[in-house]
Amino acid sequence: MILLDQTRLPDEEIWLRLDKLNDVVEAIYALRVRGAPAIGIAAAYGVLVGMKGKVNLPLEDFKSHLQAVKERLFNARPTAVNLGWALGKMAEIVAQFSAGDSAVLYDRLEMEAFTIHSEDIELCDRIAAHGAALFPQNARIITHCNTGFLATGGVGTALGVIAAAHKLNGVEMVYADETRPLLQGARLTAWECQQLDLPCRVMTDSSAAYRMASETIHGVIVGADRIAANGDTANKIGTYGLAVAARAHKVPFYVAAPYSTIDSALAGGENIPIEQRPETEVTTLRGISLAPEGTAAWAPAFDVTPAQLITAIITEADVFRYPYDFS
Amino acid sequence: MILLDQTRLPDEEIWLRLDKLNDVVEAIYALRVRGAPAIGIAAAYGVLVGMKGKVNLPLEDFKSHLQAVKERLFNARPTAVNLGWALGKMAEIVAQFSAGDSAVLYDRLEMEAFTIHSEDIELCDRIAAHGAALFPQNARIITHCNTGFLATGGVGTALGVIAAAHKLNGVEMVYADETRPLLQGARLTAWECQQLDLPCRVMTDSSAAYRMASETIHGVIVGADRIAANGDTANKIGTYGLAVAARAHKVPFYVAAPYSTIDSALAGGENIPIEQRPETEVTTLRGISLAPEGTAAWAPAFDVTPAQLITAIITEADVFRYPYDFS
Numbered sequence: 110m111i112l113l114d115q116t117r118l119p120d121e122e123i124w125l126r127l128d129k130l131n132d133v134v135e136a137i138y139a140l141r142v143r144g145a146p147a148i149g150i151a152a153a154y155g156v157l158v159g160m161k162g163k164v165n166l167p168l169e170d171f172k173s174h175l176q177a178v179k180e181r182l183f184n185a186r187p188t189a190v191n192l193g194w195a196l197g198k199m200a201e202i203v204a205q206f207s208a209g210d211s212a213v214l215y216d217r218l219e220m221e222a223f224t225i226h227s228e229d230i231e232l233c234d235r236i237a238a239h240g241a242a243l244f245p246q247n248a249r250i251i252t253h254c255n256t257g258f259l260a261t262g263g264v265g266t267a268l269g270v271i272a273a274a275h276k277l278n279g280v281e282m283v284y285a286d287e288t289r290p291l292l293q294g295a296r297l298t299a300w301e302c303q304q305l306d307l308p309c310r311v312m313t314d315s316s317a318a319y320r321m322a323s324e325t326i327h328g329v330i331v332g333a334d335r336i337a338a339n340g341d342t343a344n345k346i347g348t349y350g351l352a353v354a355a356r357a358h359k360v361p362f363y364v365a366a367p368y369s370t371i372d373s374a375l376a377g378g379e380n381i382p383i384e385q386r387p388e389t390e391v392t393t394l395r396g397i398s399l400a401p402e403g404t405a406a407w408a409p410a411f412d413v414t415p416a417q418l419i420t421a422i423i424t425e426a427d428v429f430r431y432p433y434d435f436s
Numbered sequence: 437m438i439l440l441d442q443t444r445l446p447d448e449e450i451w452l453r454l455d456k457l458n459d460v461v462e463a464i465y466a467l468r469v470r471g472a473p474a475i476g477i478a479a480a481y482g483v484l485v486g487m488k489g490k491v492n493l494p495l496e497d498f499k500s501h502l503q504a505v506k507e508r509l510f511n512a513r514p515t516a517v518n519l520g521w522a523l524g525k526m527a528e529i530v531a532q533f534s535a536g537d538s539a540v541l542y543d544r545l546e547m548e549a550f551t552i553h554s555e556d557i558e559l560c561d562r563i564a565a566h567g568a569a570l571f572p573q574n575a576r577i578i579t580h581c582n583t584g585f586l587a588t589g590g591v592g593t594a595l596g597v598i599a600a601a602h603k604l605n606g607v608e609m610v611y612a613d614e615t616r617p618l619l620q621g622a623r624l625t626a627w628e629c630q631q632l633d634l635p636c637r638v639m640t641d642s643s644a645a646y647r648m649a650s651e652t653i654h655g656v657i658v659g660a661d662r663i664a665a666n667g668d669t670a671n672k673i674g675t676y677g678l679a680v681a682a683r684a685h686k687v688p689f690y691v692a693a694p695y696s697t698i699d700s701a702l703a704g705g706e707n708i709p710i711e712q713r714p715e716t717e718v719t720t721l722r723g724i725s726l727a728p729e730g731t732a733a734w735a736p737a738f739d740v741t742p743a744q745l746i747t748a749i750i751t752e753a754d755v756f757r758y759p760y761d762f763s
Contacts, residue, residue, distance in 0.1 A: 119728035284734065287718065287726070289616060289640040295719065295727040303728055311727050312734040313616040313718055315641035315674025319739035322676065347642025349649065353684045354677055391614065391640055392622065397722060399614065400622040400638050401446035401630055407611065407639040412646035 110154040114141045115259055115293075119300045130159035130178060137185040137192070140291060144260020145334050146229050146367055149191030152182045153222035156199050157215075164212040171211040172203060188343065188384045188411060190335040194369045195225055226262045232367050233263025235425035240270030240330070240365050243421065243428070247281040248274060248327035251317055251355075254288045254345040255297035256332035256365070257305075266365040267330040268298060270423065272305050283309040284320055288345060290390045290408070314347050318354035329355045333366035333422075340416030340433030341378025342366075349412040352419065361420040368424040371435050378413035386410045437481040441468045442586055442620075446627045457486035457505060464512040464519070467618060471587020472661050473556050473694055476518030479509045480549035483526050484542075491539040498538040499530060515670065515711045515738060517662040521696045522552055553589045559694050559752035560590030567597030567657070567692050567750040574608040575601060575654040578644055578682075581615045581672040582624035583659035583692070584632075593692040594657040595625060597750065599632050610636040611647055615672060617717045617735070641674050645681035656682045660693035660749075667743030667760030668705025676739040679746065688747040695751040698762050705740035713737045 114123040116139065125141065127133050133155035136142050142151045159178035163171055179196050186192055202221045206214045244250065250271055257268035264272060274280055283302055288294035295311045302309035312320065320326060329351055335343040342348070342364050355362040375381060388406035392399055400406075422429045429435060441450040443466065452468065454460045460482035463469050469478045486505035490498050506523050513519055529548045533541045571577065577598055584595030591599060601607055610629055615621035622638045629636035639647065647653060656678055662670040669675070669691050682689040702708060715733035719726055727733075749756045756762060 120725065286642070287616070289614070289642060292726055295731070299727045299731040303730070310732045310734045311718055313641065313673065315613070315616060315677050316734060316736065316739075318677030318680050319673065319736065320734065322739075346640065346646065350642050350645030350677065350681055353645050353681050357680045357684070391638055394721060395724060397724070398447065399619055400626045403630070404622070404626040405637045407637045407643060407647065409643065409646065412643075412649075 110158055112136065112142050112151065113259070115143055115297060116141050118296050127158060130155065130181060133158050134181055134185045137182070143293070144256060145189055145191040145332065145370055146261040146266070147259070148186060148189045149195035150226050150229060150262050152192045153195045153199055153225045155182050156196070157219055157222055160215055160218065164215045166211055168209065168211050168214065171214065175203060188334060188382060190370055190372050191367070198225060229262035229367070231263070232425035233261050233265060233269050236266055236365050236367070236423055237264055237269040237273035239428050240363065240423040241273035241277045243328065243363065244274040244278060244280070245327055246278045248278070249282045249284070249324065250280060251284045251286065251320065251326055251329045251351070252298065253286040253294065253331045253348055253351055255293040255301070257298065257301035259297050259301060260332065266332045266367070268301060270330055270365050272307060275307055280307060283307050284317070285309055285311050286314045286317055286347065286351070287311050288347060289314055317351055321354055321358040321360055326358070326360050328361045328363060330363040330365055333364050333370050334411055335381055336364070336366060336371045336422065337375040337377050337381060338371070338373045338435065339377045340419060340422060340431060341381070342414045342419060343378065343381045343383070343411045344414065346409050346412050349414045352414045356418050362418060363421050363423055364419055365423040368426045373435065378415060381413055383413070384410040437485055439463065439469050439478065440586070442470055442624060443468050445623050454485060457482065457508060460485050461508055461512045464509070470620070471583060472516055472518040472659065472697055473588040473593070474586070475513060475516045476522035477553050477556060477589050479519045480522045480526055480552045482509050483523070484546055484549055487542055487545065491542045493538055495536065495538050495541065498541065502530060515661060515709060517697055517699050518694070525552060556589035556694070558590070560588050560592060560596050562752035563593055563692050563694070563750055564591055564596040564600035566755050567690065568600035568604045570655065570690065570748065571601040571605060571607070572654055573605040575605070576609045576611065576651065577607060578611045578613065578647065578653055578656045578678070579625065580613040580621065580658045580675055580678055582620035582628070584625065584628040586624050586628060587659065593659045593694070595628060597657055597692050599634060602634055607634060610634050611644070612636055612638050613641045613644055613674065613678070614638050615674065616641055644678055648681055648685035648687055653685070653687050655688045655690055657690040657692055660691050660697050661738055662708055663691070663693060663698045663749065664702040664704050664708060665698070665700045665762065666704045667746060667749060667758060668708070669741045669746060670705065670708045670710070670738045671741065673736050673739050676741045679741045683745050689745060690748050690750055691746055692750040695753045700762065705742060708740055710740070711737040
């Protein structure tokens, strides 16, 4: 499989050829591929990478090896629900295939991975169409992290909505939170806005509240890594503070995500495990120390935004509003 | 005059010898010296640097040259009220000196600069004592930017309070916002906490709200660049968002600053001019691009926190509480 190394953008466009399972796992863990839907797609293709050399095994051996491959991929980013979802889709193919040649099962898995990818393209288009209608003409919109075509198989989730709103009604300004520590907003969203001819200004994450106080902002829109059955949403660290600020300024706060991001097995946000990232992600940047040696850091990857702070959750299936009932 | 170049900390301790007015102006503009009180002290010494070679001029020429020196220093950071305040103190000395040798006036100016410096040491101690009593035992405290001994002539303002609270009651954890874009929290506050043996964790600015939601925080304390007569407070960008988050979590939000930071000529925060910094302060870091070429940024140096979000303003004179009456 081939993917664009997002940790190198915008300086360099490095396309990685990943022929070993280890490399796929590393790419997911190290955020070379990121964004909930893109991780799911990468995991599906990762299954193929891990199984390609095993098609000559007897079916039972093939299946038990596949179980190990799935576990390795799942553990690369356990918080990302799309990872589990995509691996679950692959597992269904395996479960349905009770007898036959391993190579035939491999072909079916390959077809499933292509389906996961192409369905994502379609669902992004539907999310974008649903969300675009929520913004007025010449809107000023704040977004966080990166949720465009780099993060999905299609046009993106939150940034896909913004791009569609721009086509529909014009967008006056996208304010992109830089999104510390990994700067997905400054590096990737700014880059995507350039590709999409969207007017964009990057700002430090801590500027967002003041931007809402000093200028009319028509909406905040973000993606989601995981949504609980009650609408509580785990997303990139900083999302929650942005939602608190939006509420204080009466700015609508939208989440755009595939329906598959909703994890009906989780009653509420308190059940979402929050991954802690290495402290050096905060205290260093591309090998440069930002803090004195020995400085400790608090480095959660995500936070949880309670459902009542979210004006609407935009999926390909529907636009849901608080109180949430996704069934 | 000699000062520690804070833009080089924590990598290097570079002491600058500033013998030219241009160098002092550049050091203030480029934040080599920063923190409201330290800027005031630097400006007072800056007057001496600018006038040292002029003591042989006739008094009237000396005075008119001094006027030009004051203006150059003032324009280096027009938002910093302590800069204007310290220059005003120097101006009073000049006004009182109607006849005599320029060298004698220079000596009086030098004495005034020393007085400004030593009074700051004393007032920091009084602010610290006033503020320390506001925190419970083993408090967990969030702070923003750098407000310790690097920012003042003494023990500091907000961080001076935290250090005093630690001596009085023990502090369990200082959470230091890294404070983008210039990372004063990661670079300077973390460094000062090490010097002071204060337990400290750095976090990205956008983590603060989630920290309040996930753990009991006993108070947020910050410094101030300028306080209006009604208590509205201009401080480092990000302060306002932190105050909004503190209110949403019922966490007390304190401002610690010298009484001279209160500008009674300003009725409210809407009258405080907000300096815009170069966009490259957001889009680059130590020469590294953080965003694609041509990316625009929104880069306010400060924001304004409305008085009603501030639980108390701690000065050397008194601890004031909302609604504020500083007279």
